[in-house]
Amino acid sequence: MTDDDLRATLRRADPAASLPPLPSARVDHLLEQTMATPFADASPATDGRAATPSRWRRPALLAAAAAVVLAGAGIGWLTLRTPYTDSPSTTAGPGSAGPASPSVTRLTGAGIAAKCVEPTAQVLASRADLAVAATVRDIAGDTVTLQVTHVYKGTDADLIEVPQAPGASEGLMGSGSFEAGRKYLVAASEGSILTCGYSGEADAPGLAGLYEAAF
Known part of the structure; x- marks a missing residue:
């Protein structure tokens, strides 16, 4: 599968591909709103371990979403590809020639x-x-x-x-x-x-x- 084939598969897997694109002003507003929204720190652990900062969540979520899309694309490719057989069929057809009869x-x-x-x-x-x-x-x-x-x-x-x-x-x-x-x-x-x-x-x-x- 080439890069172009993979991009085409990802576009087909996009559930919003058939919807009209949002106006650029709406996109800019949503982007600013998303970037300005802080993530709350995780609550202190109750078992005495140090609390893990929550700032890792955004890249982790983005990576998980990308993995889901790639996995779906890979499954679709495996489903649609032509099955491979390592050897041709050797079953003789009804017209297979037997021993030649003398003329x-x-x-x-x-x-x-x-x-x-x-x-x-x-x-x-x-x-x-x-x-x-x-x-x-x-x-x-x-x-x-x-x-x-x-x-x-x-x-x-x-x-x-x-x-x-x-x-x-x-x-x-x-x-x-x-x-x-x-x-x-x-x-x-x-x-x-x-x-x-x-x-x-x-x-x-x-x-x-x-x-x-x-x-």
């Missing part, structure tokens, strides 16, 4: 093409918007879940879900179907798996080299 990309089967041409790195690079290395984590019914181990192209994903299509020599390279625990290279375009030599078992002849050349 999942779902692909569809491309079906069996009537005739496949020899795959090339140029076609793979231009057609595929997603290409990953992944391991089959589990197979539930017709849905295969693969754990992504490397992203060649596209948005990072933790898991990929693909349908389990019937085996076909011109579908996935290798056995033609997904098997639990095996590693695969999977390419897709607009959510559909690219087959015909572009997706299959990671150790299928020529597939890993095709991915390295394309990406």
Whole structure:
């Protein structure tokens, strides 16, 4: 609190602040009358101690009045000041984030093409918007879940879900179907798996080299 704040508080604590000021002549008269009024000496003490002169009373009363005003101002300041807290609240709100869930990309089967041409790195690079290395984590019914181990192209994903299509020599390279625990290279375009030599078992002849050349 600054000196100006304290003066303003004292003025607000003055019970006569709202009254109009007295005329200067009236003030001079009251001042002269107050200064001319003597204080009576204290009566002699009855227990034998020396009587204390009464002339100390005026400064003592003035000091007491000032102390009362200052105390009232201090109480008002303590009441109006903003409470202080030594640490922010740590209560979590309803929107607090918990453990992040793995991101999942779902692909569809491309079906069996009537005739496949020899795959090339140029076609793979231009057609595929997603290409990953992944391991089959589990197979539930017709849905295969693969754990992504490397992203060649596209948005990072933790898991990929693909349908389990019937085996076909011109579908996935290798056995033609997904098997639990095996590693695969999977390419897709607009959510559909690219087959015909572009997706299959990671150790299928020529597939890993095709991915390295394309990406």
